[in-house]
Amino acid sequence: MPEIKLSENTIQLIKNICAEFENKENELINVLHRVQGKLGYLPAEVQEVIAKELNIGVARVYGVVTFYSFFTMIPQGEFPISICMGTACYVRGAEQVLAEFKRQLNVDVGESTNDGKFSINCLRCVGACGLAPVVTVGGKVFGRVAPSQVKEIIAEYTQSNSADEAKSA
Amino acid sequence: MDTINLTIDNKTIEVKKGTSILDAAAEVGIEIPTLCHMKLHDLNIENKPGGCRICVVEVEGRRNLAPACCTDAHDGMEISTHSLRVVNARRTVMELILSDHPFECLICAKSGNCDLQDMAHQLGIREVHYKGEQSHYRADTSPAIIREIDKCIMCRRCETMCNDVQTVGVLSAINRGFNSVVSPAFEMNLDHSECTYCGQCVAVCPTGALTEVDETGKVIRALADPTKTVVVQTAPAVRAALGEEFGLEPGTLVTGKLVAALRRLGFNHVFDTDFAADLTIMEEGTELLNRLNRFLSGDKDVKLPILTSCCPAWVKFFEHQFPDMKDIPSTARSPMQMFGAIAKTYFAEKLAVKREDLVVVSIMPCVAKKYERGRDEFKVNGNPDVDHVITTRELAALIKLSNIDFNALPNEEFDNPLGESSGAGVIFGTTGGVIEAAVRTAYEIQTKKELPRLDFDELRGMEGIREATIDFDGLPIKIGIAHGLGNARKLLEDIQAGKSEFHAIEIMSCPGGCIGGGGQPYHHGDASILKKRQMAIYREDSNKAIRKSHENPYIINLYKEFLGEPMSEKAHHLLHTQYFDRTEKVKI
Numbered sequence: 088m089p090e091i092k093l094s095e096n097t098i099q100l101i102k103n104i105c106a107e108f109e110n111k112e113n114e115l116i117n118v119l120h121r122v123q124g125k126l127g128y129l130p131a132e133v134q135e136v137i138a139k140e141l142n143i144g145v146a147r148v149y150g151v152v153t154f155y156s157f158f159t160m161i162p163q164g165e166f167p168i169s170i171c172m173g174t175a176c177y178v179r180g181a182e183q184v185l186a187e188f189k190r191q192l193n194v195d196v197g198e199s200t201n202d203g204k205f206s207i208n209c210l211r212c213v214g215a216c217g218l219a220p221v222v223t224v225g226g227k228v229f230g231r232v233a234p235s236q237v238k239e240i241i242a243e244y245t246q247s248n249s250a251d252e253a254k255s256a
Numbered sequence: 257m258d259t260i261n262l263t264i265d266n267k268t269i270e271v272k273k274g275t276s277i278l279d280a281a282a283e284v285g286i287e288i289p290t291l292c293h294m295k296l297h298d299l300n301i302e303n304k305p306g307g308c309r310i311c312v313v314e315v316e317g318r319r320n321l322a323p324a325c326c327t328d329a330h331d332g333m334e335i336s337t338h339s340l341r342v343v344n345a346r347r348t349v350m351e352l353i354l355s356d357h358p359f360e361c362l363i364c365a366k367s368g369n370c371d372l373q374d375m376a377h378q379l380g381i382r383e384v385h386y387k388g389e390q391s392h393y394r395a396d397t398s399p400a401i402i403r404e405i406d407k408c409i410m411c412r413r414c415e416t417m418c419n420d421v422q423t424v425g426v427l428s429a430i431n432r433g434f435n436s437v438v439s440p441a442f443e444m445n446l447d448h449s450e451c452t453y454c455g456q457c458v459a460v461c462p463t464g465a466l467t468e469v470d471e472t473g474k475v476i477r478a479l480a481d482p483t484k485t486v487v488v489q490t491a492p493a494v495r496a497a498l499g500e501e502f503g504l505e506p507g508t509l510v511t512g513k514l515v516a517a518l519r520r521l522g523f524n525h526v527f528d529t530d531f532a533a534d535l536t537i538m539e540e541g542t543e544l545l546n547r548l549n550r551f552l553s554g555d556k557d558v559k560l561p562i563l564t565s566c567c568p569a570w571v572k573f574f575e576h577q578f579p580d581m582k583d584i585p586s587t588a589r590s591p592m593q594m595f596g597a598i599a600k601t602y603f604a605e606k607l608a609v610k611r612e613d614l615v616v617v618s619i620m621p622c623v624a625k626k627y628e629r630g631r632d633e634f635k636v637n638g639n640p641d642v643d644h645v646i647t648t649r650e651l652a653a654l655i656k657l658s659n660i661d662f663n664a665l666p667n668e669e670f671d672n673p674l675g676e677s678s679g680a681g682v683i684f685g686t687t688g689g690v691i692e693a694a695v696r697t698a699y700e701i702q703t704k705k706e707l708p709r710l711d712f713d714e715l716r717g718m719e720g721i722r723e724a725t726i727d728f729d730g731l732p733i734k735i736g737i738a739h740g741l742g743n744a745r746k747l748l749e750d751i752q753a754g755k756s757e758f759h760a761i762e763i764m765s766c767p768g769g770c771i772g773g774g775g776q777p778y779h780h781g782d783a784s785i786l787k788k789r790q791m792a793i794y795r796e797d798s799n800k801a802i803r804k805s806h807e808n809p810y811i812i813n814l815y816k817e818f819l820g821e822p823m824s825e826k827a828h829h830l831l832h833t834q835y836f837d838r839t840e841k842v843k844i
Contacts, residue, residue, distance in 0.1 A: 144427075146427055
């Protein structure tokens with residue numbers, strides 16, 4: 088696992104979030120949720136700070152991080168791609184869409200591309216079953232996605248101008 | 257007090273509100289089988305994740321079966337603990353557990369002492385109907401503890417000990433579902449973690465998933481080597497527990513038989529760690545009085561309280577968790593290491609044997625001692641002061657392997673000059689004992705008067721944290737005692753916050769002290785065994801002719817012939833140590 092050195096600002100940010108939850112052990116999931124929201128992922132060094140602040144073993148923190156698929160220790164890509172695996176999307180071919188994303192980007196679920204641009208994740212139901220199968224990239228929603236459209240979607244983000252557009256979305 | 261009435265297997269019973277079905281049944285003599293559950297009475301330790309489902313019972317009117325360990329009894333409940341439905345469920349659960357368990361029982365270190373094996377037998381399992389994938393995880397070997405996770409049944413007892421009791425926080429269940437294992441953070445190996453090797457996880461593991469590193473083979477080879485002189489030392493707590501391995505009642509003292517067995521195993525000299533405990537008192541007691549007197553005279557450079565330093569798990573604990581306080585514990589080495597240092601200098605010189613040709617073996621109630629003996633500061637040119645450490649359990653295995661009928665052995669005496677000890681040395685084996693031994697000597701040195709009494713009941717007991725004030729002839733000395741690292745942490749945090757008023761604190765990592773060590777015969781959840789061992793230790797003390805360390809004639813002679821004075825330069829070199837900040841060493 089590559090070691091990273093957290094900046095003083097990041098450490099302070101984590102400490103502040105823990106303090107918001109009164110450094111209570113039973114707020115661990117909320118703390119992790121908030122910290123991941125800010126940093127995008129939960130590397131080991133971040134978990135160590137949280138463990139210290141909540142006065143629990145870092146193994147307990149790691150236990151929770153690895154239990155919930157929502158938490159990730161791998162940095163998300165600049166454009167995180169989420170494929171909905173909810174029932175409606177699944178029966179309408181989400182699995183084939185996912186396979187095509189994996190093939191095109193050459194990464195697995197939970198991983199990022201080498202250039203840090205894309206990462207793939209699965210999620211359960213975004214509440215847009217009428218558009219199944221649904222894919223989200225950043226904040227943008229793509230509906231009725233067919234495997235043949237995957238290349239197109241990726242291309243949208245490999246050009247910088249559309250990248251800005253996605254970010255603002 | 258609110259009470260409720262219920263019937264269990266047609267027996268009517270009245271219990272306190274809030275009693276679990278498991279405890280209620282026990283009150284009418286019905287022992288519901290359990291596997292993951294563990295309750296150590298008196299120590300306030302309980303593990304009841306309700307995970308294994310072996311303890312399920314049928315409650316009239318309830319749709320599903322209820323886990324007895326974590327379901328409260330209610331008024332009017334009608335419970336069956338062995339209906340057909342219950343028995344079938346238990347057997348199914350057991351078969352499912354076994355379907356993902358390696359069938360290595362014949363060669364497993366835990367065979368014969370395994371709660372899982374016992375339960376499978378009790379439930380009469382003769383076939384496992386479920387065939388499926390088996391989970392595999394790499395084995396992890398550290399200097400003291402081996403993790404064989406394939407044998408883990410996720411009872412979480414180790415997790416309770418590591419997190420809630422010891423507050424070390426190294427072990428936790430990680431990942432999810434079939435991939436779930438108990439592991440240090442980031443799946444690192446134990447020797448990269450902050451593990452103290454206290455071995456309480458080993459002491460409570462129901463299977464062979466957590467065991468000590470077996471060194472019996474090395475001891476057998478050393479004994480068979482004609483070029484080596486092999487000496488052995490036995491810790492105080494061993495004599496109060498070893499008998500259990502040979503069917504004797506817990507609390508039976510087997511000191512004489514222990515000596516006889518070691519002689520028959522072929523050790524050239526059978527010595528006693530209790531001798532070194534007396535030596536520890538001379539050094540630690542002197543250090544305590546030095547610090548105390550300087551403190552009382554207003555020396556601002558002196559910090560109190562002084563903390564004991566006999567326990568290797570405790571030492572590693574504060575090196576990781578409280579490195580800013582590493583100048584507070586006594587610098588005295590543990591009795592085991594003092595013994596090793598004296599054996600390989602003083603005694604080796606007496607025998608005219610080279611250090612390399614003298615092998616020191618320790619019999620310890622402890623698995624952390626296996627780690628301690630390997631610390632660099634306890635080696636001279638790479639040669640360790642203590643060569644091998646085996647636990648009480650390993651010694652029992654060695655005796656059985658060597659066809660020695662332990663119970664038929666005569667009582668024999670330790671050899672000299674490193675075998676004579678005072679009663680003060682003996683009580684090192686229980687919580688409260690080290691500080692009581694120190695008081696017996698420090699009092700007489702400080703006041704130059706004879707102690708009016710030798711038994712300090714105010715220092716004894718099983719409470720996790722105890723405090724007492726001992727009157728040193730007009731000078732009140734405040735003493736704290738903690739056993740279990742979670743209790744130690746509380747006292748340390750008080751010191752950190754400047755709230756501690758103690759002059760001296762004794763800390764032992766294991767609940768009960770060394771008598772409850774990770775290397776002792778398995779107590780299988782019966783904490784009353786620890787009390788019986790404790791009583792045995794105090795019995796041995798009161799039977800001793802000499803009960804104060806400074807009156808041990810061989811200790812007096814050792815200083816006269818070899819060391820000079822307590823805290824002399826030679827004593828400092830051989831009997832004292834230093835501590836390290838280990839916070840930076842934990843790397844993923």
